[in-house]
Amino acid sequence: GLSKRLHCVANYIKKGMKIADIGSDHAYLPTYSVKQGIASSAVAGEIAQGPFQSAKDQVDHAGLGHLIDVRKGDGLEVIQPGEVDCIIIAGMGGPLISRILERGKDKLPGVSRLILQPNIGAEHIRRWLQPNGWSLTDEQILEEDRKIYEVLVCDRGVPEHPYNEKELLLGPLLMAKKGPVFIKKWSAELKAWEEILDHLERAQARPETEKKKQELLQKIMMVKEELSR
Numbered sequence: 001g002l003s004k005r006l007h008c009v010a011n012y013i014k015k016g017m018k019i020a021d022i023g024s025d026h027a028y029l030p031t032y033s034v035k036q037g038i039a040s041s042a043v044a045g046e047i048a049q050g051p052f053q054s055a056k057d058q059v060d061h062a063g064l065g066h067l068i069d070v071r072k073g074d075g076l077e078v079i080q081p082g083e084v085d086c087i088i089i090a091g092m093g094g095p096l097i098s099r100i101l102e103r104g105k106d107k108l109p110g111v112s113r114l115i116l117q118p119n120i121g122a123e124h125i126r127r128w129l130q131p132n133g134w135s136l137t138d139e140q141i142l143e144e145d146r147k148i149y150e151v152l153v154c155d156r157g158v159p160e161h162p163y164n165e166k167e168l169l170l171g172p173l174l175m176a177k178k179g180p181v182f183i184k185k186w187s188a189e190l191k192a193w194e195e196i197l198d199h200l201e202r203a204q205a206r207p208e209t210e211k212k213k214q215e216l217l218q219k220i221m222m223v224k225e226e227l228s229r
């Protein structure tokens with residue numbers, strides 16, 4: 001079956017949506033969501049030859065070639081404007097996901113939902129959303145095989161108030177829920193940052209380390225404040 005992580009992503013596809021899964025690898029997500037009758041059709045985009053071939057084999061094997069189109073290419077270049085309602089980008093880092101969205105902006109008119117699943121650096125995505133006319137509808141955090149993943153569900157519109165630095169880092173909706181996985185993730189991050197800070201404090205004073213120290217201290221304070229709330 002589908003992993004818990006991809007299941008969580010698939011849960012946010014609205015029934016009948018035409019989806020594009022960018023960086024689809026084995027095309028597990030499009031295959032599952034079309035087979036289940038959640039998505040009405042799908043484009044599976046892949047940049048690399050090996051995963052592209054796996055995706056094609058998977059779709060052929062499932063007999064879904066008439067509903068899922070596997071295309072080779074970089075980011076959103078595989079879709080036409082107005083072709084899909086929902087774009088999914090999962091299993092990559094936040095900086096790469098936001099770069100793909102930024103470079104593919106011309107493909108976004110007509111898209112009503114983005115489901116983004118960064119493995120790290122979700123804050124890069126949250127920073128991109130606001131100036132580009134998207135806001136967070138829901139956020140999930142989950143643990144699978146000792147790894148922690150975030151899922152960001154984004155619809156068109158502006159948030160009630162602009163996200164502040166703490167919300168950009170931690171996620172406004174994840175902060176509000178404050179579940180056990182959230183606490184686990186940020187407690188571990190906090191510990192790691194405090195160790196780095198400790199090392200920096202022992203190191204010889206240099207202008208670069210001073211800047212890094214200030215940034216770390218600011219993040220440590222934000223996370224500490226949130227965990228003790």
Ligand code: SAM
Pocket residue numbers: 006022023024025026045046047048051073074075076089090091092100
């Ligand atoms: N989305 C699947 C998932 O969540 O299980 C696969 C994740 S896999 C770790 C990342 C995939 O994205 C790889 O197959 C990689 O080749 C592909 N990829 C990376 N950069 C890409 C880009 N710019 N455009 C399309 N695919 C890309």
